[in-house]
Amino acid sequence: MEHNHSVTKLNNNRALIIALGLTVSFFIAEVVAGILTESLALLSDAAHMLTDITALIIALVAVKLSQRAADKVRTFGYYRFEILAAAFNTVMLFVVALYIFYEAYHRLQNPPEIQSIGMLIVASIGLVVNLISMRLLTSHKDKSLIMKSAYLEVWSDMLGSVAVIVGAIIIKLTELNWVDSVIAILISLWVLPRTYILLKESINILLEGVPKGIDLKKLEQALLEIKGVLDVHELHVWAIASGKICLTAHVIIEEKSDCESVLPIMRTVLASQFGILHTTLQHERKKCLNEQVLCNFLE
Incomplete structure (x- = not known):
């Protein structure tokens, strides 16, 4: 059965663009509302929403760049951009989270009056925006790791909106303005572990x-269990980007076995069991003594 990959990529782009437009629009509205209502929880949630914007932009750019063919300068293409952007995003998030902690500490000493109704309205709109974005991305989230990460970002921000709504209701009923700062801290504590992992x-x-x-041990053992494989060494596994895994290895195959038959089996095992599609397997006569000694290759 043939699959139209161009249609899939077009649908991915459309979903990302719509979700990005909604998120950016509400991010601006939430920042303005947070300043006007003096709600640190809203500003904290806006900072979290900034991570969604970054994630959606990364996903959109990555989908676009993945369509560009590798060239003589960038033989692996442009996949590494996703990782560089993600690293930049985490540094920015740590700075924002530290500022929120700092601001919350001072507000707890002297809590300002919070306009809970405005806070509740804005957070409720934010929840609706999150739910729409989640609906747009749901059908695409299992097609690639990039789309899945974008979906998870929006999903987690939805939880942040719920937290702000709960905080606004508590403030309205109890007039405990310090709850706003506590909610802001909780949202930041929710963001920080995720940024650290990223x-x-x-x-x-x-x-x-x-x-x-x-x-790595299970991978090596799986290769050694293949009939005819005597040894695997100089084994290296790394990723160009999430889901783009590469492997190189030196392989000793017994003389009575045909390397042209064994090597394809090894590639099949690597692809089916470990999801590694980009492999370079070097057939040798005997094991290398160390990194400085050249291996003896088969003629």
């Missing part, structure tokens, strides 16, 4: 570490 994964990819979800 930063950790981004740095791991930039350092060409073993991708998350890949157990």
Whole structure:
């Protein structure tokens, strides 16, 4: 069965553009409303929504750039842009979260009067925007990791909107204005672990570490269990971007086995069990002694 990938990419772009337009519009409205109502919770939620905007932009640009063919300068294409942008996003989020903590500390000492009705209205509109964006991205979230990450960003921001709504209702009923600062801190505490995980994964990819979800020992064992494979060494696994995993390895295959038959089986195992499609397997006569000693290749 043939699949029209151009239609899929077009639909992805359309969903991302609409979701981005809605999110940017409400982000501006929430910042203005947060200033006018003096609600730190609204400003905190707006900062969180900024992560959604960044995630949607990254996803949209990544989808666009992924359509560009690799060239002689960038042989892997432009996938690494996603990681660089994600790393920048996390640094920005840490700065925003620290500012919110700082501002919340001072407000707890002298809580300002909060316009809870305005806070409630704006947060409710934000919840509607989040639900619409989630609906747009739901059918696309399982098609790629980029779309899934964008969906999860919007989903988590929806929880932030719910928190602000709850805070506004509590302030209206109890007139405890310090609840606004507490809600702001809770939203920041929700964002920080996610930004740390994102930063950790981004740095791991930039350092060409073993991708998350890949157990190197299990991978090596799976290759050694293939008939004819005697040894696997100089094994390297890294990711160009999320979901774009590469592997290189030196392989010793017993002389009675045909390497032209064994190597395709190894590639099939790597693709089916570990999702690794870009592989370079080097067939050798004997194991390398160390990194400085050249291997003896088969003629």
